[in-house]
Amino acid sequence: MHDRFDLSGRTALVTGGTRGLGNAMARGLAEAGADVVITGRKQEGCDAAAAELAELTGRNVVGIACHMGEWAEIDTLLACANEAVGGLDILVNNAGINPVFMPIADITESYLDKLLAVNFKGPVRLAQLVGAQMIERGGGSIINIVTIGAYNGGPGVGPYSASKAALLNMTRVMAWEWAQHKVRVNAVAPGPFDTDMMRGAEAAIPGFNEGAAAATLQKRVADPDEIIGMIVYLASDASTFVTGGDFKVAGGMLT
Numbered sequence: 001m002h003d004r005f006d007l008s009g010r011t012a013l014v015t016g017g018t019r020g021l022g023n024a025m026a027r028g029l030a031e032a033g034a035d036v037v038i039t040g041r042k043q044e045g046c047d048a049a050a051a052e053l054a055e056l057t058g059r060n061v062v063g064i065a066c067h068m069g070e071w072a073e074i075d076t077l078l079a080c081a082n083e084a085v086g087g088l089d090i091l092v093n094n095a096g097i098n099p100v101f102m103p104i105a106d107i108t109e110s111y112l113d114k115l116l117a118v119n120f121k122g123p124v125r126l127a128q129l130v131g132a133q134m135i136e137r138g139g140g141s142i143i144n145i146v147t148i149g150a151y152n153g154g155p156g157v158g159p160y161s162a163s164k165a166a167l168l169n170m171t172r173v174m175a176w177e178w179a180q181h182k183v184r185v186n187a188v189a190p191g192p193f194d195t196d197m198m199r200g201a202e203a204a205i206p207g208f209n210e211g212a213a214a215a216t217l218q219k220r221v222a223d224p225d226e227i228i229g230m231i232v233y234l235a236s237d238a239s240t241f242v243t244g245g246d247f248k249v250a251g252g253m254l255t
């Protein structure tokens with residue numbers, strides 16, 4: 001039977017693939033047959049994670065350091081990714097940050113600039129470059145990782161949720177502009193997953209995880225592997241008529 005989820009012969013770039021959700025996504029894409037480039041801020045971390053993923057999956061997995069907040073580095077990233085695996089079929093804009101909880105009253109210009117640079121401007125620049133390449137190559141799939149908070153911000157997470165809301169909005173525009181070129185663009189909005197980001201939130205606000213779990217219908221925080229199905233679906237031919245969408249992977253958490 002034809003396997004619509006098979007990614008053999010495809011290439012993918014997952015930003016922030018050194019740990020957390022991005023690492024699980026990269027593993028899932030490689031297990032489905034893709035060769036994968038992952039990124040992080042430090043080359044050693046990228047190399048270590050890539051070697052581990054290659055060992056686990058038997059695919060070509062390459063790590064390339066790139067700070068997503070540095071617009072100029074993103075051109076270099078794409079050039080290196082092309083060299084490592086050839087042109088890209090799949091882009092997952094996963095890298096994102098929420099370093100601290102910051103009430104509106106405390107927001108500084110530099111903090112807002114930093115959040116927008118990493119969570120919004122970088123992903124848009126990368127999608128712009130990869131999208132152009134996908135158009136030339138005859139199509140592709142771009143997946144922008146946002147958050148349930150992109151639909152409704154909450155106290156202390158204004159800059160984070162607003163940066164993701166901007167990316168969610170831009171996802172729809174990308175899908176609209178590029179549909180004619182067979183480039184599909186979708187957003188995935190995770191609920192609470194057990195990663196360093198959630199552990200940081202728990203350290204800053206004891207009880208945060210319990211509260212996040214309680215807000216889901218399943219009353220739990222998810223394992224990073226539970227994001228994989230949605231990513232492979234959106235990356236693959238199983239979703240050829242799916243574009244401009246946003247998909248919650250959040251245990252029924254309401255927005």
Ligand SMILES: NC(=O)c1ccc[n+]([C@@H]2O[C@H](COP(=O)([O-])OP(=O)(O)OC[C@H]3O[C@@H](n4cnc5c(N)ncnc54)[C@H](OP(=O)(O)O)[C@@H]3O)[C@@H](O)[C@H]2O)c1
Pocket residue numbers: 015016017018019020021022039040041042045046066067068069094095096097118145146147148189190191192193194195196197198
């Ligand atoms: N975990 C959740 O519950 C949750 C919920 C909703 C949305 N999300 C979203 O899901 C995505 C992944 O989250 P996560 O929980 O897996 O986060 P995480 O555990 O903190 O991992 C973040 C990843 O992004 C990389 N990264 C951080 N800053 C970067 C930068 N400036 N440039 C390039 N790479 C950078 C990190 O790599 P290095 O440290 O090696 O640089 C790491 O691979 C994020 O966009 C986040 O907003 C997560």
